[in-house]
Amino acid sequence: MLGRFTLTTAILLALTSTGARADAIRIGVNEPLTGPFAASGTYVVNGAKIAADEINAKGGVLGKKLELVIEDNKSNPTEAAAVAEKLITSDKTPVMMGAWGSSLTLAVMPKLVDYETPMLVETSSSGKITTSGNPYVFRISPPSSLEAETFAPMVSRLGLKKVDFLVLNNDFGRGAATDFGKMLKDKGVTVGLVETMDQGAQDMGAQLAKLKASDADTIMITSSVDQLVLLFKQMAALGLKKRVITTGGSQNPDQIIAQAGAAADGTMHLTTFLPWSPDKTPDPKATEAFIAAWKKRGFDYAGVTESFRGYDGIRAIAHAIEKAGSADPAAITKAFWSVDLVGLNGPIRFTKAGPAGKESGQSKPDVYLIEIKDGTVIVPTL
Amino acid sequence: MNELIQHLVNALILGGTYALLGIGLTLIFGIMNVVNFTHGALYTVGAYVMYLAVAALGLNFFLALPVAILGGLLLGAAIELVLLRPFRGSDIDTTMLVMIGAGIILQSGTLWTFGGVAKAIPSPFPEAPLQIGLVSVSWLRLFVLGAALTLIALTYALINRTKLGLAMRAAFQDSDTAALMGVDVRRIYTATFALGSSLAAAAGALLGPVYVVFPQMGGLAELKAFAIVILGGLGNVTGAAIGGFILALAEEFGAGYVSSGYRDAMGFLIIIAVLLYRPTGLFAKAERIG
Numbered sequence: 001m002l003g004r005f006t007l008t009t010a011i012l013l014a015l016t017s018t019g020a021r022a023d024a025i026r027i028g029v030n031e032p033l034t035g036p037f038a039a040s041g042t043y044v045v046n047g048a049k050i051a052a053d054e055i056n057a058k059g060g061v062l063g064k065k066l067e068l069v070i071e072d073n074k075s076n077p078t079e080a081a082a083v084a085e086k087l088i089t090s091d092k093t094p095v096m097m098g099a100w101g102s103s104l105t106l107a108v109m110p111k112l113v114d115y116e117t118p119m120l121v122e123t124s125s126s127g128k129i130t131t132s133g134n135p136y137v138f139r140i141s142p143p144s145s146l147e148a149e150t151f152a153p154m155v156s157r158l159g160l161k162k163v164d165f166l167v168l169n170n171d172f173g174r175g176a177a178t179d180f181g182k183m184l185k186d187k188g189v190t191v192g193l194v195e196t197m198d199q200g201a202q203d204m205g206a207q208l209a210k211l212k213a214s215d216a217d218t219i220m221i222t223s224s225v226d227q228l229v230l231l232f233k234q235m236a237a238l239g240l241k242k243r244v245i246t247t248g249g250s251q252n253p254d255q256i257i258a259q260a261g262a263a264a265d266g267t268m269h270l271t272t273f274l275p276w277s278p279d280k281t282p283d284p285k286a287t288e289a290f291i292a293a294w295k296k297r298g299f300d301y302a303g304v305t306e307s308f309r310g311y312d313g314i315r316a317i318a319h320a321i322e323k324a325g326s327a328d329p330a331a332i333t334k335a336f337w338s339v340d341l342v343g344l345n346g347p348i349r350f351t352k353a354g355p356a357g358k359e360s361g362q363s364k365p366d367v368y369l370i371e372i373k374d375g376t377v378i379v380p381t382l
Numbered sequence: 383m384n385e386l387i388q389h390l391v392n393a394l395i396l397g398g399t400y401a402l403l404g405i406g407l408t409l410i411f412g413i414m415n416v417v418n419f420t421h422g423a424l425y426t427v428g429a430y431v432m433y434l435a436v437a438a439l440g441l442n443f444f445l446a447l448p449v450a451i452l453g454g455l456l457l458g459a460a461i462e463l464v465l466l467r468p469f470r471g472s473d474i475d476t477t478m479l480v481m482i483g484a485g486i487i488l489q490s491g492t493l494w495t496f497g498g499v500a501k502a503i504p505s506p507f508p509e510a511p512l513q514i515g516l517v518s519v520s521w522l523r524l525f526v527l528g529a530a531l532t533l534i535a536l537t538y539a540l541i542n543r544t545k546l547g548l549a550m551r552a553a554f555q556d557s558d559t560a561a562l563m564g565v566d567v568r569r570i571y572t573a574t575f576a577l578g579s580s581l582a583a584a585a586g587a588l589l590g591p592v593y594v595v596f597p598q599m600g601g602l603a604e605l606k607a608f609a610i611v612i613l614g615g616l617g618n619v620t621g622a623a624i625g626g627f628i629l630a631l632a633e634e635f636g637a638g639y640v641s642s643g644y645r646d647a648m649g650f651l652i653i654i655a656v657l658l659y660r661p662t663g664l665f666a667k668a669e670r671i672g
Contacts, residue, residue, distance in 0.1 A: 035598060038498035072498075169643035196643035200602065202593040205392035206637030206645065213385040226500045230593055237511045237520030238388070259502040259594075262509050 024067040025060075025327045027052075027317055028087030029310075030098030030108065030119075035075025036200045040224050040250050040306050041100050043299075044122060045070055047307030048097065050293045051314035061321050068314070069093055073100075075199070077107035084108040088115045094329045095119070095321070097313045101199075101224075102126030102171035105137075112136035118320075118333040122313035123306075125248055126175035130353040130360040138336045138350050138361035140312055140343065144176040144222075147247055147270055148183040150367040155187045157382040158243070162190040162216040166207055166231070168223050169196035176222040176247050192216045197227070204231055208238050218243040225252040225306075229259040236263035244268065245369075253370060253377050255302035261375075268371045268380070273345045275304045276377045282366065283342045290344060312343040319348075336361055384516040385638070393634035394627070395523045398530030399585045401626030403603060404610030405537055405619055406581030412617025413554045413574045415474060419481040420461060421582050422604025423488035426597060428454050428583025429590030430492055433503050436591075443506045447529070447587055454583020455576045462575035467568065485604075493597040500594040526588045533584055534623055537577070541619065550574055554617065582607075602646065609653050615663025624665065628652070 029048055032041035052066045060066055069091045073080035080099045087093045088111065096119045099105045105124040112119050113134060121129060121139040125147065130139055142150075163184055167173030173196060181191045192214055195207040208231070211219055219242050221231060228251055235244075249272040256264045274280050278287040290311055294304055316339055321327060324335035341348045343365065350361030371380045403425065410418045431453040435446035465484055469477050507521035541547040552560040553570045561567045585603070593599075610629055614621025629649045636648030656664060 034493060034498035036596075038596065039500060042497075042499055196641075198643065198646060200598075201645060202589075202599075202602075203392075203396060205396070206389060206634045207642045209385055209388040209392060210638055210642070212388070226594055226596075229502065234520075236509050237518065237523065239511050239513060239518035 024065045025062070025321060026067045026069050026091060026093045027314065028084070028091060028093035028096035028098070029068050029070040030073055030080060030083045030087060030096055030104075031070070031310075032075040032100050032104065033070075033072035036226060037075040037100055037224050039226055039252070039255070039303075040123070041072075041075070043252070043303035043306035044100060044310035044313075046294070046297070046299050046303065047290075047310030047312075048314045049310075050290065050297070050307075051311045051318070054293070055315070055318050061318050062325070062327070064327075066314070066318060073098070073104055075101070075104070077103050080104040081107045081111055084111040084119075085115075088117050093117075094327045095317055095332045097122055097310070097317060100124065102129060102175060105129055106171055109134050109137060115329075116333075117329045118336060120313050120317050120336075122309040123250065124172065126171040127179060128171060128175065130362045131355075132360075133355040133358040134360050135358045136333060136360075138316075138339075138363075140316060140348055140363045140365060141249065141309060142272060142365050142367055143362065144179040144247065145183075146364065147176075147249075147367050148179045151180070151247075151270060151369065152183050152187060154369060154382050155184065155189060158218075160184070160189050160218050160243075162192050163218045163220055164193040164195070164211050164214050164216040165191070166195045166197065166204070166211060166219055166221045166223075168199050168227075170199060172248065173197075173222045176220075180220055180247065190216075197223070199224075199227070201227070202230060204234055205238070208234055208240055211242075212238055212240045216242070218245060220244075221246045222248050224248075224250045225255050229256055229264075232256065232260040232263040232267065246270065249273075249367075250306055252302050252305050253372055254305070255300070257372060257375050257377075258302060264372050265374065266372065268369060271305055271368055271370055272365050273305050273308045274368050274370075274379070275308075276370070277379060280379070281344060282346050283344065286342070287344050308344045312345070312348065316341060316343070316348050387515075387517050389634050389638045390631075391517055391519055393630040395519070395527045396634065397627035397630035398527040398534075399589050399626075400606060400610055400630050401534055401623045402530050402581050402585040402588075403607040404614060404622035404626045405534065406578040406585075407607045408611045408614065408617055408619060408622040409537075409541075409581075410575055410578040411611065412619075413550055414466070414571050416466060416575075417474065417478045417481065418575075418578065419478065419485040419604070420488055421485075421578075421607055422600030422602075423485045423492075424454050424458065424579045424582040424600070425586035425603045425607075426492055426595075426600035427457060427488065428586030429503075429595040429599060430496060430501075430586075431583065432587035432590045433496075433501050433595050436503050437501065443504075443591075447584075450587035451580050451584045454586075455580035457583070458579020459572055459576040461579070462572045466571070466575065470568075470571070489597055489600065496597065498597060500596040502594050503591040505591040522592060526592060529588055530585070533581065537581065538619070540577070546570075546573060606649060609649050612653050613656055613664055615665050618663060618665055621663055621665035625663075628664075 071083040102124040165177045244267040281287040320335045324331035346366040352359035353362040431450040435441040511518040610625040614625035637645035
């Protein structure tokens with residue numbers, strides 16, 4: 001009995017000690033690698049790997065190598081929370097990046113409080129993430145209110161009169177409809193239908209038939225790239241020709257061009273990165289270096305617009321660990337407030353957001369409007 | 383008015399593939415008394431075979447379709463021979479567990495082979511839709527409807543007009559008596575499972591180019607197939623065909639006039655209603671197939 005017990009303990013000890021490399025600092029990465037958001041999540045992870053390799057090539061952080069512990073949250077909020085728990089308790093990661101979608105991130109957030117572990121949010125745009133009083137959240141992507149604010153001056157120049165919405169039926173989509181709807185109403189634009197769709201929905205014919213019959217001049221769409229491709233194809237099939245503007249920054253215009261073809265012509269997209277014209281980005285050299293690294297690894301070029309989030313996210317986390325002077329969750333949480341770095345889409349500096357005393361960190365990245373014209377991406381002059 | 387007609391056209395086109403899915407599943411249940419949890423995975427496999435043939439091998443779109451159907455047929459026959467034949471005679475729960483396991487293996491297999499990122503299948507049809515008044519239909523979807531209806535008609539003819547079909551119907555009514563009359567019931571089971579699987583693969587191959595192809599696409603399709611089978615009555619081929627169109631109508635009009643966010647819930651509301659008021663299905667006929 002005793003012999004068996006010690007044998008089991010020995011095996012367990014051996015397993016745990018080989019699992020964690022003492023000379024590495026682990027960063028948890030919680031992304032959707034399967035399910036409806038698989039394309040986007042994979043791109044973010046690829047960007048994160050480029051950042052980690054780049055930092056490790058320069059000697060790592062605090063003299064130690066960075067090690068990414070990458071887990072798939074299956075585009076499912078329940079899984080995202082379970083992944084966070086696993087990363088914190090079993091992999092002992094002192095800081096994490098995640099979880100792509102707003103509903104995924106919101107599901108993880110209570111775990112951050114439970115285990116007092118910080119997370120950098122690289123993609124999610126629901127306002128709730130930084131306003132619900134979670135002091136362990138640091139976001140580098142723009143909330144939809146900030147996107148709407150940047151878009152506001154373009155509303156009259158585009159000549160929008162009446163806008164319908166077609167959004168994901170989750171925190172990401174509904175949040176965008178609320179924030180953009182409010183901004184448009186303030187600008188005197190009529191807001192018509194607000195149609196929703198499930199994140200895994202493949203056939204949006206019913207919603208599109210309704211939007212086709214409406215008298216609005218513009219449809220604002222909030223979704224991820226795979227569904228946008230389907231939408232543009234189905235819009236062409238229905239003969240639905242209205243101005244389309246998408247929000248959320250997860251459109252990957254190059255993938256849309258490749259997969260939706262002519263159906264995507266004339267669509268406009270609010271993005272947070274401009275790989276098509278590196279000279280217009282805040283740090284042209286870094287942008288070019290990043291795109292070069294991406295191409296060198298043979299990744300799908302279309303993913304660049306999504307992957308920079310992972311790249312900037314890991315760089316910001318490394319910066320925070322450096323400032324903290326140790327890989328301790330509490331020290332890293334504190335150090336996030338002093339992060340100051342030029343990201344690929346603007347400065348990464350966290351300002352306080354949400355209820356006093358338990359503020360979340362929010363950085364203010366750039367937002368751009370691009371248009372797909374004859375199969376290429378252009379930046380329209382407005 | 384135009385919106386109403388557009389919704390009707392959308393539902394008609396969707397209904398064709400739903401009917402295909404439902405018929406495949408109901409055949410297998412009716413004749414073999416097996417709840418086929420690999421149905422969704424076979425739908426996925428059909429779509430991936432189509433993708434491989436068209437996008438990777440550059441095969442003609444119209445040639446790739448029979449290849450995908452044949453793929454489903456062979457895989458179905460293999461599943462029956464390897465997994466179901468040894469369990470013949472054991473109770474329905476045992477085969478159900480085996481089928482759930484096989485479904486998981488197939489789904490993980492596609493994920494492992496093709497990755498989680500969705501793939502698009504190029505189609506040879508023009509992007510511009512067919513315009514009738516203010517109603518538009520894409521050429522690809524019209525083709526999908528035509529192909530689905532053709533396959534349904536062929537399945538009907540097979541069951542009602544051929545010797546194999548006669549044997550299948552005999553095995554459905556009483557497999558022991560059928561065996562005594564000289565029907566090789568074991569072969570009938572393999573043929574039935576292969577046929578049902580090929581219909582699922584056909585539905586996947588037809589809808590793959592309309593939507594995108596990804597490893598989890600079969601999950602929702604399988605749920606819908608079960609819904610259609612329950613609607614039409616277990617083992618009832620005509621019921622499944624009509625059930626497919628009813629589900630499509632319910633989804634389309636539910637999304638169009640009630641709430642678009644809960645499109646996929648509409649079908650299940652009907653099922654709950656059917657189970658409450660007509661538990662044997664809308665078109666239940668006692669002990670008959672065809």
